[in-house]
Amino acid sequence: EDKVVQSPLSLVVHEGDTVTLNCSYEVTNFRSLLWYKQEKKAPTFLFMLTSSGIEKKSGRLSSILDKKELFSILNITATQTGDSAIYLCAARYGKLTFGQGTILTVHP
Amino acid sequence: DTGVSQDPRHKITKRGQNVTFRCDPISEHNRLYWYRQTLGQGPEFLTYFQNEAQLEKSRLLSDRFSAERPKGSFSTLEIQRTEQGDSAMYLCASSPEGTVNEKLFFGSGTQLSVL
Numbered sequence: 001e002d003k004v005v006q007s008p009l010s011l012v013v014h015e016g017d018t019v020t021l022n023c024s025y026e027v028t029n030f031r032s033l034l035w036y037k038q039e040k041k042a043p044t045f046l047f048m049l050t051s052s053g054i055e056k057k058s059g060r061l062s063s064i065l066d067k068k069e070l071f072s073i074l075n076i077t078a079t080q081t082g083d084s085a086i087y088l089c090a091a092r093y094g095k096l097t098f099g100q101g102t103i104l105t106v107h108p
Numbered sequence: 109d110t111g112v113s114q115d116p117r118h119k120i121t122k123r124g125q126n127v128t129f130r131c132d133p134i135s136e137h138n139r140l141y142w143y144r145q146t147l148g149q150g151p152e153f154l155t156y157f158q159n160e161a162q163l164e165k166s167r168l169l170s171d172r173f174s175a176e177r178p179k180g181s182f183s184t185l186e187i188q189r190t191e192q193g194d195s196a197m198y199l200c201a202s203s204p205e206g207t208v209n210e211k212l213f214f215g216s217g218t219q220l221s222v223l
Contacts (some may be wrong), residue, residue, distance in 0.1 A: 006150075032210070034212075036214075041217050042112075042215055043151070044214075045211050045212075048211050069222060088150050092210075094163065094164060095153050095155070095156050096151075096212055097151070098151045100148075100149055100150045101150045105168070
């Protein structure tokens with residue numbers, strides 16, 4: 001059965017810290033790995049990764065995929081209170097299979 | 109592009125009642141997905157459609173759940189004889205399958221409370 005595991009499940013940091021969120025997956029016929037941010041209701045898209053070793057960046061956020069070891073990481077540098085959210089990782093073949101999420105709390 | 113729309117936003121019902129939720133995807137998105145999310149968990153897959161065809165349904169989904177997408181546009185999710193364990197956020201998403209931009213776009217969800 002398809003499985004996605006995220007770690008840590010929760011993380012509390014102070015503004016300015018750098019965080020690394022982990023995601024490992026076992027998905028048959030894997031196609032892509034997606035990261036979403038969920039603050040209140042709808043998850044909002046961050047990154048989609050299909051190739052190993054190619055880092056994607058958007059401002060202070062970056063992500064990379066390792067298809068050999070079946071994992072991905074999401075880095076957030078210089079964290080801000082507005083980064084507080086649940087970060088969801090999902091592996092795709094047809095449907096998305098989500099991990100449990102990492103709850104990030106950034107204190108001032 | 110008006111985004112994925114879900115209705116209602118909140119639903120409170122008594123155990124044993126039937127409920128129906130509606131999802132309007134982004135226009136021209138041919139895939140539509142339903143997920144369920146409970147507190148502290150990631151979204152759990154329920155089912156998805158390509159146009160009007162239901163391509164996959166979770167084995168965890170009981171026979172009390174049914175979904176339709178009759179004309180390949182909006183979709184409905186019905187839960188019959190609701191139970192307290194059905195209380196959750198029901199999320200709908202759509203995607204333009206077959207393009208390079210195949211990410212899922214999510215609606216704001218319907219929060220179901222079964223008393």
